[in-house]
Amino acid sequence: MDAYRLTSIRLLAGAVLMAGLVACGEEDVRETVTLQVEQAPEYMLPSREPExxxxxxxxxxxxTIGRLRGIIESNSLRRLTRLAGSQSGFVSNFAGASHGDHWDLxxxxxxxPILRxxxxxxxxxGVKMVAGETWYVWPDLAALxxxxxxxxxxxxxQRARLEELVGEAGIAQxxxxxxxxxxxxxxxEDGRWLYYVHEISGEE
Structure with missing residues (x-):
């Protein structure tokens, strides 16, 4: 009986020792990963700007966002066109077409247009200042x-998102x-809807 107890104690001690070694190994791995992140190039680090x-x-x-979401909910291109027409200087395209004709096409x-x-x-x-006025721009990368x-x-x-949003052709531009x-x-900032475009020009 004593021999059996002695054997059990030895097995238990061995298991505890192995668990300790595994834990130490995991700590070493975590320390190595942390060191690698700290040494990563700047562009690979996550953004430091808190949400x-x-x-x-x-x-x-x-x-204004609330009004737009109401139009989105109704899926009404006519209502979207009416709202755009009521906004001073609103831009939907650079070809001179009316908002309604452009979006319908x-x-x-x-x-x-509504889904997008x-x-x-x-x-x-993102946020940008234009002539002393605050503009809120979607997506955030478009404010840069x-x-x-x-x-x-x-x-x-950000690089991954840019590629996802505009593709290789867009990145070339x-x-x-x-x-x-x-x-x-x-x-x-005063609530005016300024533009909703998918072309490149000097509207910003």
Whole structure:
């Protein structure tokens, strides 16, 4: 009986020792991974800007978003056109077409202006100052100046999002210094809906 107890104690001690060694090994792995992240290139590090540091939307801008979401819910291109027409200086295209004709043509070719607007508003926004006025811009990457939008200037997650949003062709345009080439929209601090475009021009 004593021999049996002695054997059991030895087995238990061995198991405890092995568990301790495994735990030490895991700690070593974690320390190595942390060291590798600290030594990673700057562009691979996550953004250091906390979510809470982003400029909050003004009350008037939130009201405009509420109106847009109501239109999105109704899926009414006519209501979207009416709202755009009521906004001073609103831009939907650079070909001189009316907002309604332009969006109707896009919908006929498979681009749904209402669905894409919803996707934009559901994503993150950026903030930029234009002539002393605050603009809220969707997506956030569209708020960056052309030189700041170069892939080499972005962190890893931003570069991945840029490629997802505009593709290789869009990135080639960015490298030409032409600014963000994808679909984008903006609302001013005073609640004006400024533009909803998918072309490149000097509207910003």
């Amino acid at each position: 809470g540091d982003r400029t909050a939307l003004s009350a008037l801008a939130q009201e 896009l919908r006929r070719t498979g681009f749904d 607007l919803e996707e934009l508003l559901d994503g993150p926004y 100046e052309p030189e700041a939008l170069l892939p080499e200037r972005l962190n890893f997650s 960015v490298r030409e210094g032409r600014g963000y080439p994808g679909i984008r929209t903006a609302i001013a």
